[in-house]
Amino acid sequence: MSTEVRVPTLGESVTEATVATWFKKPGDTVAQDEMLCELETDKVTVEVPAPAAGTLAEIVAEEGATVGVDALLANIAEEGNAGPEEMTPKGSSRETASGAGTERGGEVAEEVASENSGGSEGGESVDVMVPSLGESVSEATVATWFKKVGDSVNQDEMLCELETDKVSVEVPAPASGVLSEIVAEEGTTVDASAKLAVLTSGGAAPAKSAPSEETSSAPAPSSEGGKDRDVEDAPSAKKLMAEKGLSSSDVKGSGRDGRVMKEDVLNALNKPAEKTEAKQAPRAPAPAEDADREERVKMTRLRQTIARRLKEAQNTAAMLTTYNEVDMTEVMALRSEYKELFEKKHGVRLGFMSFFTKACGHALKEVPEVNAEIDGTDVIYKNFVHMGIATGTPTGLVVPVIRNTDTMSFAEIEKAIAEKGKRARDGKLSMADMQGGTFTISNGGVYGSLMSSPILNPPQSGILGMHKIQERPMVVNGEIVIRPMMYLALSYDHRIVDGKGAVTFLVRVKEALEDPRRLLMDL
CATH class of the missing domain: 2.40.50.100 (RNA polymerase II/Efflux pump adaptor protein, barrel-sandwich hybrid domain)
Known part of the structure; x- marks a missing residue:
């Protein structure tokens, strides 16, 4: 019985990929979820795990082949079955295997010994x-x-x-x-x-005094010596390096074992100054009286990524921020009037985020460039809104994405925000939960922020910053009145969004919040 290995889902708008590297060859034993090969799309690198344990019987799509979604990549002969041209020779029973009489005799003997000892250990x-x-x-x-x-x-x-x-x-x-x-x-x-x-x-745990010599001396494959040139770079990366006159030593690889990917070459071309950029000066030693009161903690991978992506956004985008303020009187009155009925009917509280999400979706239809992204020399306009909601967690800021908010009701948005927020705080978000966003809302007001300039979440072209609601004296119809006011900030990529579009977007958000009836009338 064999199991087919097929091309997994490659992501939004990606329909094909190139087989970059096979980590296994026909006849190799594979464990379930062990990586078999790596596919390269025009966006990301996708690793393909084994859907079942067994023997890699046949590779259908060789390295360099272009394959579509769900295309057949290989076949795995499940344990106890041999794949084509890998049939067990006569006499290759457990007795033969234990004598290492076949090509894989050593492995089989080890398996037999493990099973036999396992029986005695329970x-x-x-x-x-x-x-x-x-x-x-x-x-x-x-x-x-x-x-x-x-x-x-x-x-x-x-x-x-x-x-x-x-x-x-x-x-x-x-x-x-x-x-x-x-x-x-x-x-x-x-x-x-x-x-x-x-x-x-x-059974019981095996005696610690008799560890397997092979197990104890089998660390992960060594990567000493930096970028080992026995590692094959991605075909598209090699082609681009040849075109641009680069060598592998000029590019920092992000793939497995330092393998250079196409994206790495593009990064090297876009940031030539990075290679000569002076390293941060070493930290001066702390005075003796302070040294024993300091604590050095390694940054988590999440915090390192947050730092890297925020700096990349500043280095790449022509980022600019425009500000406005909104009178929250009408939204607060509407929320106060209907919050109990809303919660009773829909089972979720009515918050401010659904109003802002709907208002942004409304404004993005009028100013579509704020909902677009740059891809090389092209602009990709999104005819949908996948809203990123920046969420603080104990380990750092994450941005779960709620899809198609432009077609959702207030109740559906509030339920999705509550569910994604809980999963974010519990550390249960998946990769899919944070991919594909077209615009982001960040609410610094929950922490008391009065005004800030949010940083873009690449490759998005816009992010709205909400802030603290604070009562301020305002002039309304010639009279000074006290109103609950909030500062709004829109950071945008000036490469694609002009000042007129950014200001228009923010004014439309302001108008929709100050008169929520506009959302119902699509005005």
């Missing part, structure tokens, strides 16, 4: 592997182990938590048993196909 060993991390994510850091060696675990019970530059990923136990070995300790950086631990299923 269980068999089960590897705990890094789960799928999502598109373009090739490594993670082991953040926390919830179990220690010798602990009993149930199937699907959480063993540890990994931290990527986007989200936290929990690793469940693949089987019930005893945690017999932790291979990757807390703080270790692991790639997408690494082994994290070993379980002994259905």
Whole structure:
């Protein structure tokens, strides 16, 4: 019986990819979720995991082949079955395997020995592997182990938590048993196909005094010596480097084992000054009386990514901010009048975010360039609104995306915001939850901010900053009255959005909030 390996979903508007690298060859044994190959699209690199354990029987799409979504890449002969041209020769039974009589005799003998010893120990060993991390994510850091060696675990019970530059990923136990070995300790950086631990299923933990020599001396493949040129760069990257007169040593690779991707070459071309940029001066040593009162903590991967992306936004976009203020009287009155009825009917509280989300969606229809993005020399206009809602979490700022808010009701928006916000705070967001946004709203007012200039969330061209509602004296119809006012800030990419468009967008948001009936009338 064989299992087909097919091209996974490649993302919005991406219909084909190029097979960049095969990490396995026909005849190799693969574990479920182990990375088989890497596909390269015009946007991201996509790793393809094994859908089942077994033997890679056949590669249908070789390196360099262009494939569409759901195209057949390979076939896996499941355990106990041989793939084409990999049939077990006669006599290659367990007795033959234990004598290392075939090409894979050593491996099979090891499996037989493991199974036999497992029977005497009361269980068999089960590897705990890094789960799928999502598109373009090739490594993670082991953040926390919830179990220690010798602990009993149930199937699907959480063993540890990994931290990527986007989200936290929990690793469940693949089987019930005893945690017999932790291979990757807390703080270790692991790639997408690494082994994290070993379980002994259905029995007691093996004696710690007799570890397998092979296991104890089998660390992850060495990457010493920097960028090992035995690593094959992506075909599109090699082509672009040849066209631009670059060598691999000129480009910092972000792929597996330092592999250079097309995106890395483009980054090197767009930021030539980066190579000669002076490194940050070393920190002067603290005075002796202060040194013992300092604490040095390594930045989390999420915080490092936040820092990198914010700086990239400043370096890449021609970012400018325009300001206005909005009288929140009508929105607050409407909310006060209907909040109890709204919550009773829809089961969710009526907040201000749904008003702002609807107002922004309304304004984006009139000023579509604020909802667009630049791709090379093209401008891509989005005829939909996928709203990013910036959310503070204990580990840093994340931006979950709510799709198609332009077609949603107030209740649907409030429910989606509440659900995504809870998952963000619990560290349960997936990669898909944070991809595809076309515009972002950031509410610094919840922390008391009176005014700020938000930074763009690339490749988006606009972000709205909300702030604290504060009563201020305002002149209305020639009289001074006290009104609840909020400053609004729109940061935008001046490469694509002109000042007129930015101001028009902000004025439309202001008008919709000061007279919410406009949203009903589409005015």
